[in-house]
Amino acid sequence: MPRSADDVFKLLKLDSIGSKLFNNPRLSTWVSYVTKLKGTQADEQMYTVLRAAYGDDGLAMMLVGSKQYTMSDLARRLEEMQQKVWVGEGKTAKEIFTTMKLNTQDDQLFESPAFHSWFNYVTKLSPKSADELMLSTLKTSYKDDAVLAKMFVAAKESPSTKAIAEKLEQAQMTDWLRNEKSVDDVFKLLKLDDDVDNLLSSPLLRNWVAYVEKLEENPYPDTRYC
Incomplete structure (x- = not known):
């Protein structure tokens, strides 16, 4: 049975990198793994793992600061997903x-x-x-x-x-x-x-x-x- 996206995230020690995550070469390895594992649901799975690891605040700031890195397209997609989740959860303008x-x-x-x-x-x-x-x-x-x-x-x-x-x-x-x-x-x-x-x-x-x-x-x- 293949390891979960969360398991591999932790094995690669991506849960402790912080704000420079999207500039870390190990992230590409994880993204490739999750894409093979989840296919069209890969972005949703990655967002779930990242949110659990870094929280709303940490992930939001990470995504904002990652748009100049190699994986900027992924950062934009995940930010879009995060905002849709927030709308669904009723997060106010003031909260965000x-x-x-x-x-x-x-x-x-x-x-x-x-x-x-x-x-x-x-x-x-x-x-x-x-x-x-x-x-x-x-x-x-x-x-x-x-x-x-x-x-x-x-x-x-x-x-x-x-x-x-x-x-x-x-x-x-x-x-x-x-x-x-x-x-x-x-x-x-x-x-x-x-x-x-x-x-x-x-x-x-x-x-x-x-x-x-x-x-x-x-x-x-x-x-x-x-």
């Missing part, structure tokens, strides 16, 4: 935000490779309201609207995060509309009143102007349809 340690990134959030993985997960979890769900999650870690707005502005400078940042910026404005924030409220939320002398050079002035224009077009609309 913490699982991927994004709650420790501060103003480097958009530069983290894990951010894109989290974005993809939230999109799967809630396709129709992903932007709003991401914003509400971000607000639990960044309770300052001005800090978030500055992060969105900075992220728009990078081609890899521009589209996401623009969506989140719009979600923030929709959130203000939903909560019936006045022009003056948002001026203060963005802390534009803290440095009036340099107001015209503030990167957030455009955000405020955009909100003023949005409010003038349709004051406090039913944001369910925004």
Whole structure:
């Protein structure tokens, strides 16, 4: 009787390698063995073994950091599988935000490779309201609207995060509309009143102007349809 995928994983001492697992040549040996053993069910079997060995947190970070290695295709497939499992288990956007340690990134959030993985997960979890769900999650870690707005502005400078940042910026404005924030409220939320002398050079002035224009077009609309 052939040895199980888990048995061979441990025989090859792959359960103790940690974050560099996908750069270890012994992993290829194990992948080949599991593929022969399980055929079309190989990925599911590998995911089960890896999750048991490293847990959700460890595996998630391992997969995020393994996309530049030789076995990057496998890492992407397993990440896709992990996210489907999480959706099925009802893992919230906030839970996965913490699982991927994004709650420790501060103003480097958009530069983290894990951010894109989290974005993809939230999109799967809630396709129709992903932007709003991401914003509400971000607000639990960044309770300052001005800090978030500055992060969105900075992220728009990078081609890899521009589209996401623009969506989140719009979600923030929709959130203000939903909560019936006045022009003056948002001026203060963005802390534009803290440095009036340099107001015209503030990167957030455009955000405020955009909100003023949005409010003038349709004051406090039913944001369910925004």
